[in-house]
Amino acid sequence: MNDHHHATTYVPKSAFAKWFESRLPIAGLIHSSFVAFPVPRNLNYFWTFGGVLFVMLVLQIVTGVILAMHYTPEATKAFDSVEHIMRNVNYGWLLRYLHANGASMFFVAVYIHIFRNLYYGSYKAPREVLYILGVIIYLLMMATAFLGYTLPWGQMSFWGATVITNILAAIPVVGDAIQSLLWGGYSVGNPTLNRFFSLHYLLPFMIVGVVILHVWALHVPGNNNPAGIDIQSGRDAVPFHPYMTVKDGFSLVVFLIFFAWWVFYMPNYLGHADNYIPANPAVTPAHIVPEWYFLPFYAILRAIPDKLGGVIAMFGSIVVLALVPWLDTSKVRSAVYRPIYKQFFWIWVVVCVILGWLGAKPAEGGYVIAARIATAYYFAHFLVIMPLIGFFEKPKPLPRSIVDSVLGPGASRIPVGAAAAPQAKG
């Protein structure tokens, strides 16, 4: 598919560029990946979040590297060093609020990215590997966020670390070993904080690595699109630059306004007040609640009355995501042409939100029952509903081409050469 509309290929202009390109063809690689790369012309704004995520990743790494210059990963000093950053370091308050709220914004963007994927069937062949790499990035993000949350060594940091490491102890046979390796002692303590800091610094660079693979895997089949059909001619596509760069840029700036709102005006709103109390192993906060982006998984964990069962369900809820390309039996990608799947997709989104709400509620009474029902539905969506819909659903007719989906049927009959002409007049 790539072959028939590489509008331009990179031609080095200067003598130096020629000399360099023949030795390391990186400019050509960048050119074909981010300049000439053909993108379906019908992508909507939900397709701009990959770019937003990339910028957020860079921002988190940059602010994190500078915060690490001032942070002390030692149990008696960690909390003080964070307060030192907040009070004494030049712009320290800004960096820390950017980093802490940046994690939340990262998850906002990634959830939009994931929901977009599931709605438009972007996980389907030939993009299964691309999709699974995405699930891996998501897992790494969750690990990084959890590790990072323990670093200020406040009450929520400490007790969050305690609860999560106890979850891992439920794993049969190796659980205790894993737990003691994570703790580096007999409970969450200074060695735990040290290694969590080390890993928190390491994982983002592993994310960068998987992101490179993710982008590579994207550039083999190219983007899916709202119509869910492949590019068939040059008229279906636009080059990445300047069309997508400027569109991604616009989306990014709007996203940054949303981000800035939290950072500058409500920097502690997404966090927990308890984390401004230094860690105290003798007192547990009244409610141990994870950050909002973990709440649905926390609800699933608590819905199962058995410790191991809860852990299996929680990890299973992510593993099942990785299986989606094979659980979905439909031949049609986009929910736009799948009237029944579309309904169930939104029910599933609502169930995820309900799970998130339940994750923030105490695990008692009606909340537990509700969490069980929602958990059951979550899994049923993937394991039962998705495979069945593929067999019974009658999809709407697909447009013949992307141009047709944009301009109405018959557009593809316009001679190919007219693509560059302004469509408003054509």
Add this chain to the structure above:
Amino acid sequence: MGKTMTRAALLALLAAGVGMSEPAFPAGETPVPPQLKWSWQGPFGTYDRAQLQRGFQVYREVCQACHGIQRVAFRNLAEPGGPEFTRGQVQALAAEYKIKDGPNDSGEMFERPARPADRFPWNFPNEQAAAAANGGKAPPDLSLMAKARTFERGFPWFVWDALRQYSENGADYLTALLVGYKDAPQGVTVPAGGFYNEYYPGHIIAMPPPLSDGQVTYAKGADGQPAVPETVAQYARDVTAFLAWTAEPHLEARKRLGFVVILFLIGLTALMYFTKKKVWADVGGEIEDRPGVKTV
């Protein structure tokens, strides 16, 4: 279709935040503290210097006997965005406090007058000593208290709060707590060493009522009267304001910079929008929104 998904996604996003600001305490039957007006609310909020100075006076004359503000340095009191005492005032103030320093050349620890660079010392050498002197419970440090306490607002208020920038729940709680001492209602027995407080979770608090009317004498104005009444309610608000500052000393700089940043981003959004229009005009404009064309 694009629009439907946008709308649904926004709703989902809002709803996803349910319970994101969990309470530091269970709500239980504790009443929600009333929301007060604070000078530092909103995008252009600033601290009221006079109020911070009064609040510091209340802290010094009342709270300091038991509670520390060990994260605050004397020099902070003279820095912009705070009470803004003069450097001379801070120098003189610091000299009234003793700091344990050392060891000196003969290996002894010694006491010296505090310098502006020093942090406020606590009246107790350590937590255990503080607990022993206060009926078994050490009075917590107050530096971060205004951010370390909150209360649950619940759905749907937290959405509304995010939009109107309500983040003064800690301050509202502190003031409510300070004025919340009451006689225990019938049927509630207050254990020895405890006091009944309407707003304290569980209602039984170890701290005796700290404030009383006329306890702190504020500076008199030109008319021979203090600018504000010398009442418990006023003391509570003033000291809360001071603690809001100790918890978030760079709040003013933050909000100022935020305004510039958001203004700049809005301008950039406009530029980006028109640039995108121009770029996409070459391929027929905004494809999704083409009039008369049925989009997917």
Add this chain to the structure above:
Amino acid sequence: MADAVVSTAEPTRRDFLYLATTAAVGVGAAATVWPLVGAMAPDADTVAAGAPVELDLTPIAEGQIVKVFWRGKLIFVRHRTEAEIKAAQDVNLDALRDPQPDSARVKEGHADWLVVYGNCTHLGCVPLGNSGEYNGWFCPCHGSVFDTSGRIRQGPAPINLPIPPYTFVSDTKIRIGESGATA
């Protein structure tokens, strides 16, 4: 063609728009770098901690060199002997790499006290006291030789050991970190 007409009709407007957007993005990026770099400058605590330190001179015997720290920097306080003072004063200034009379390197009336930064001006090693050809300091790293006034006499160091700001509070006490304008 229609598009050709459109694009030639308003090339300046379009160019201006692209230019303005690019410039705005550039300004935003530069403004983002500012706090990131700023955060690496000395923080408020470090700056405030650079308060002057006082040193009692009574226990320092003649010929003895004492090391003290101010702002994390090493400072030598040397109680010079008569011979050392004379050696420092009887020098042909023209022969010096960094000509400076001894009187400019001590406080008036306190020629027996030399206060200098303790790091070699070459690459920052700590020179050894009472050694070297001039019996001042000798830097073991790269062989710089300083005299009893802390002036560079031989070796790679380009300038004399600098004098920190200090003042005599009394005849037996100095305060380092405060220049002695009023002393």
